[in-house]
Amino acid sequence: MDRLLFLLATGLARGAIFALFALALVLIWRAARVVNFAQGAMAVVAVYVAFAVTGLTGSYWIGLASALVAGGLMGLVVERGVMRFASHASPLSGVIIAIGVVMVLQSALGIAFGSNTRPMEAPFSESPIVIGGVPVLSPYDLFVLILAVGLMGVLALLFTRTSLGLQLRASAFAPEVSRLLGVRVTRMVTAGWVLASAVGALAALLLVPTELGLNPHSADMLFVSAFTVAVVGGLDSPPGALIGGLAVGVLISLVTGYLGATVAPIAVLVLLVAVLLVRPGGLFATTEARTA
Template sequence: MDRFIYLTFDGLSRGAVYAAFALALVLIWRAARIVNFAQGAMAIATVYAGYSVSTATGSYWLGFAVAIIGGLVLGAAVERVVMRFVDHSSPLNGVVVALGLVLIIQGVLGMIYGDDYKPAAAPFSRDGFEVGGVALLSRYDLFVFAAVGAVVVLLSLLFRGTSTGLRMRAAAFAPDVSRLLGVPVGGMLTLGWALAAATGSLAGMLVIPTELGLHPNAMDLLFISAFTAAVVGGLDSPIGAVVGGVIVGLLLSYVSGYMGATVAPMAVLILLVVVLLGRPDGLFARSKARTA
């Protein structure tokens, strides 16, 4: 029972990070109807920048701020310079360009920083508080929950309580009508990419201290887990991304704890296949009106 409790809290901590990264994928999907396969590579690029600043200055929080701001800038730049000129007549065009970005970003990072794993320190202790002899959440886990919770609240307020959020939603779902109403669709699209990249950078900064460390490919497995979380919840649902992240985090924790870490990636892929076959629009997808 003690092991089950420990694995549950560990899964919730993992799930919070997956939820943040899944939110980034959902933001891009809602803004541009594209699954951004370059999200992980973009995130690790900003994480490298953040930890470079932290190493040079000795301040983790300055590096943390640089990573988030770098995400905003990189996301906006990718949309303005690259994705805006992609022919969207076929959804595969955006996928191919995003995969090309992955290779470019990872190649550049490898040339600059090398292919060895670099240690990444956490700002708080990762030693769990013991209750009844069972190690539960650590100070770092609490920081992860607080950071992801703040992002969820801020994004909810943005989309539901501000005119900017309303314009972003209108630009995503009815761009032609929005242009006629004076909504700057291009600017809203850029803002969506910037927010998504910043959210991905946050997820990267949160997960890297819990993994092997910094590496150009460090976010690849996280992307698979986060993509599964987004699909489980529904690519159109921010709440679904959070719930999907928790589900994937718990699944990985239980499978790793009881069956071994090598089986965990397979469990995620099986979950992805099951959801795609049974409910491809996700658990929180809105019902569609019949057209025939």
């Protein structure tokens, strides 16, 4: 029972990171109808920036801020530089361009920093707090949960309560109509990429201290898990990303705890296949399918 509680709590904290990263995938999918396969590599570039800045300044928080900025800039550069020119005739062209971006970024990181893993310190203790003799979750897990949930709340407000959010949603749902109403849709697509890439960078930054450390491939597994989350939740659904993320986090935590770490990826893939068989649009997909 104690163990179950611990696994659930750490699973939720891990799941919150998956949810954030999946949310970034969802935001770009909605804005540009592209699954951003480069998001892991782009996020890792931002984490390297944070690593360097923290090393220079000694402050985790300045590093965190610079990861957000670097992530946003990556989104800007990748969208304006290459993804904008992807043909919309075939969904595959965006994917192939994204994979090209991954190769370029990972090689560049390897050349610049080497491929060895650098340990990254968490800003808070990672040993669990013990409540009534039961280890629950670490201060860092708590920090991750609060930050992730808080950020998602802010994003929800941005999208539902502001003019920018309304224009972002309208541009995603109905680009032509939005243009006829004077909305600068291409700018909104760029804004979606910037926002999503900053969120993805933060997710990767939060994850790395709980793993072995930082190397050019640090976010590869994060991408796979978050992609599963996005598909399970429905690529169009931000609430799906949140709930799917927490569910996959808990699933991985429980399977790892009871059956071993090697079984966890299999469990994730089983979940993915099961959802695709039962509800191909994702659990939270809206009923009207959009083909346009």
